[in-house]
Amino acid sequence: MSQIEPARDAGTSPIGVGLVGYGFAGQTFHAPVLAAVPGLRLAAVASSQPDKVRRDWPQAAVVPDVHALVARQDVKLVVVATPNAQHHPAARAALLAGRHVVVDKPFTLDAAEARDLAAMAAHLRRVLSVYQNRRFDADFLTLREVLARGRVGRPVYFESHFDRYRPGVRERWREQDVPGAGLWVDLGSHLLDQAVQLFGRPDTLQLDTAKLRDGARVEDHFHALLRYESGAAAPLRVALHATALAAHPAPRYLLHGTLGSYVKHGVDPQEDALRAGGRPGGEDWGVDVREGELALPQDDGSMRVEAVPNLRGDYTRFYAAVRDAILGRGAAPVTADEAVDLMELLDLGRRSAREGRALAVR
Structure with a gap:
């Protein structure tokens, strides 16, 4: 190049x-x-x-x-x-x-x-x-550190959710049956990119999509399963999930490993701050006060639960x-090659949803 x-x-x-x-x-x-x-x-x-x-x-x-x-x-x-x-x-x-x-x-x-x-x-x-930008979320940066430090041992299962409660279908292009609309390419772009950043490209990808809201014109729900059967991350299962009908959202991240588990509720605060008209800067910017938790089994059979303070998020990075x-x-x-690779995975997911089966990632 x-x-x-x-x-x-x-x-x-x-x-x-x-x-x-x-x-x-x-x-x-x-x-x-x-x-x-x-x-x-x-x-x-x-x-x-x-x-x-x-x-x-x-x-x-x-x-x-x-x-x-x-x-x-x-x-x-x-x-x-x-x-x-x-x-x-x-x-x-x-x-x-x-x-x-x-x-x-x-x-x-x-x-x-x-x-x-x-x-x-x-x-x-x-x-x-x-x-x-969500490579620079507070919780994602913290999750990367948890993995890098081996806090849960070898990761074997990971769930990443982006759940919202938006029951009404709005008259905007993102929710209409037009090219480029739908939740998979919208939120799936973030979740899939984060998964690849953490674990690399999977061996197979299987996607299920649905229109669950009354009057939905394009998918407002998806569940993707990434299987890692070879390479440094294997064996590993990764589930990526997003929906517009979750009044009580699941944890943002759930990670199980051979030595323990990590769970994080809530989302990075930067989006809400920007929606409210805020601008980056100041001591509180990117500070996520909702800590994650590590559950670490002890030799005596008890469980130690340890709070994990979040690193600071910052989209300006x-x-x-x-x-x-x-x-x-x-x-x-984000390099152009990374962008192409992610679009290939998004395309593969859409094909998987049409065919109703897992597809190999090349």
């Missing part, structure tokens, strides 16, 4: 960022996070809601579309936060204009589109990454790593 070409003005001025889309994702997850990173500057936003953008970011220019955005000389990095069906064409336009690119998850509609963008970024020597990659100071936080 071609080496990334460092920015010419490295270290002398902030990197100008252009944001494509100012809906929920752009307004909540991208603009406030990237604007909190030293060395990045929100220069322009492509949006059909200029008043909304100017209210929140009066210093940023507002343009009508991605083509007007990439025509600006002050935009070096383009962040694509559009509906999923527009990810590939918007990212492609930005790469062709010589810009570095971050795409919200899911990366594209399918693996073929993902491979096209990855090849283009490699040829043009541009940074291309996907916004997997994603964009800080993107900045450093553009400046030639490290790799992207």
